[in-house]
Amino acid sequence: MLAGGVGGARFALGLREAARALHGDAADIRIVANVGDDMWLAGVKVCPDLDSLMYALAGVGDTERGWGRAGESERVAAELAAYGVGWPWFTLGDLDLGTHLARSSMLRDGASLTEATARLSARWELGARLLPVTNDEVPTHVVTGEGVLHFEEWWVRTRAELPAHRFVQHGLERSRISHAARDAIATADVLLIAPSNPVVSIGTILGIPGVRDALETAPAPIVGVAPLIAGRALRGMAATCLQVIGVEADAAAVAAHYGARRAGGLLDGWLLAEEDAGSIGGLAELGIVAEARPLLLTPGGPAQQVAEDALALAERVRAARPAPPPAA
16 A cells, blocks of 8 residues: 555555455555655654554554544653754654654664664554655655745644645655565555545655556556545645645546556556546546545544455456466
8 A cells, every 4th residue: 555644544444454354364464655744853753654654553543633642741842842942833742752762763773764664663563564665865845935844844834824836855866665665566466545645645655766667567456545525635635735736626636647557647446435426437538447435534344444445446457457368
């Protein structure tokens, strides 16, 4: 699965249950995660999307806020603010800081981000492997009329209300897909695009050199789950980000933005909400097999059902493929 943070985490919980129902303990889920939101803050490496995925799968995430750890305290953040360190509007909880300190220590000792993520994840039984799409730093910045902001500052401090001109991932051209992410894509039975932000989460993943090549040559069907229902984002501010790049806030428009795989794009299949069922015919003309199902990712059964529907669509796509030519 290719995923961002909060929406990706909700879908990951459903996928874990769906995969366990199908394959039991043999289920092997690998999540290639966005790292464009990452930053160094108050001397520690913060990875919002990786941590949202890890905390959700570990069962320790704050489900009310949608990010961070449950049962947090903020004594250290208060001390940092008293010293004028960090961003006062981006509070790091004490438990969360423990994660960032541990990760920073590992990175400074020479571990790659992939290795550090594996060591952090080993604390819990996640039922999935978390894989940064790259070990390189590719922080997303937002170009506005008032200057350039880190994406998290634009997102959290300004609530995306400051008009954005474009998004820039610094260092993108020098980055490379991680070996673990490439292997996950190449060996997958099914490739799923989570209902994450198409621009700054999935878009950043796709922009890492080597990712599109890996997807193009992957034998598995690629099925995406729409991040919008009737023009409204499931989580976050996807509609605002889509507007910046000139794409309509519509499930079918996002699918067209990703493109049909057989035409050089990304998707074989697209799972969209029942409210958007009228788009199925138009997507078929583009070469994308689409199905409409309930898409609300509430915990438990509904999220699992969305994942099961995505997996079923992948099998439908696989079955419709022409048979390979006989061996000579």
